[in-house]
Amino acid sequence: MxxxxxxxxxxxxxxxxxxxxxxxxxxxxxxxxxxxxxVKAASAIASTEVLTKMLLYYLHERAWARVGWGLHKRKPPDGKIEKEGLVRDHG
Structure with missing residues (x-):
């Protein structure tokens, strides 16, 4: 995916x-x-939001990992330029 x-x-x-x-x-x-x-109410609130917020954060991070905006191009020693998670051979 x-x-x-x-x-x-x-x-x-x-x-x-x-x-x-x-x-x-x-x-x-x-x-x-x-x-x-x-304390009991505060614990219930904190424990409930743990799983939902962790899942949302993970999905948010993975989505942003696909966005190339604001990333610098990297040119590894093998001559391939990587941008936005894609590798293209330019040599």
Missing amino acids: LLFRGREAHSRSLLKAISWRVLGSIDTFLLSYLFTAN
Whole structure:
């Protein structure tokens, strides 16, 4: 599937998603506790949003991996120019 090809390995995107969600979940828990003053409610809110936000982040990262806008062209030693996740032989 074209959406899931890019310069970054799936495992890297997944690890980034997990580490981001840990930080985001701590933030969500603290804010939820601040507004509710209830540890049980804050925990329920934080734990529910973990999976949905992690999935959305992963899909967002993989989609952006396919976008070539703002990326610099790279020319590896083999003479092939890589742009937007595609390799073309120009030599």
